[in-house]
Amino acid sequence: EPEVTQTPSHQVTQMGQEVILRCVPISNHLYFYWYRQILGQKVEFLVSFYNNEISEKSEIFDDQFSVERPDGSNFTLKIRSTKLEDSAMYFCASRQGGRNQPQHFGDGTRLSIL
Amino acid sequence: AQKVTQAQTEISVVEKEDVTLDCVYETRDTTYYLFWYKQPPSGELVFLIRRNSFDEQNEISGRYSWNFQKSTSSFNFTITASQVVDSAVYFCALSGGETSGSRLTFGEGTQLTVNP
Numbered sequence: 001e002p003e004v005t006q007t008p009s010h011q012v013t014q015m016g017q018e019v020i021l022r023c024v025p026i027s028n029h030l031y032f033y034w035y036r037q038i039l040g041q042k043v044e045f046l047v048s049f050y051n052n053e054i055s056e057k058s059e060i061f062d063d064q065f066s067v068e069r070p071d072g073s074n075f076t077l078k079i080r081s082t083k084l085e086d087s088a089m090y091f092c093a094s095r096q097g098g099r100n101q102p103q104h105f106g107d108g109t110r111l112s113i114l
Numbered sequence: 115a116q117k118v119t120q121a122q123t124e125i126s127v128v129e130k131e132d133v134t135l136d137c138v139y140e141t142r143d144t145t146y147y148l149f150w151y152k153q154p155p156s157g158e159l160v161f162l163i164r165r166n167s168f169d170e171q172n173e174i175s176g177r178y179s180w181n182f183q184k185s186t187s188s189f190n191f192t193i194t195a196s197q198v199v200d201s202a203v204y205f206c207a208l209s210g211g212e213t214s215g216s217r218l219t220f221g222e223g224t225q226l227t228v229n230p
Contacts, residue, residue: 100147103218
């Protein structure tokens, strides 16, 4: 069964450094998302992406964050200057079509900021 | 704004018991979509079931069933004959329609522990 893949599974970075989290959505999916989950808390929406542009973003997704789909398969989340509070699990998700379709999630990237 | 409330923080049952996880939601949309996801200890998020707001028929899928009550804004999820492998955090999630975009709004999650 096709799945969303995320790399790396764990990223350790010094505060202030840039980090790029990578995702390969399911190939025939059209809608892409990033979420984050701080340890022990609920999953929070960051951004959605469709037709090569951001369609929606949350208040968490400030100027330090950006997303890109550099080619036909990858979908990346960049954090320009990481802060301690960026430490979390970051999930990529993709959806095939209509809103009644479920979003399928990758296994996540655990980001640890030192 | 959308909101999902899962009042049960933790539930502990013995194997083979049935268990129901509660979910209450708030939305201004007339069309919306409800989902349940499972997060096992390994951390991934696994889609389980979905429901459209305009379809109130409740269903059963294997050991899973759900009870959608639009009048009380509830979307409860039942596992029949629970197994140890069902131990996980379960999240209820809401996706909106005309005013709320397609983002998923998650509840706080319910930690289910199934003991042998």
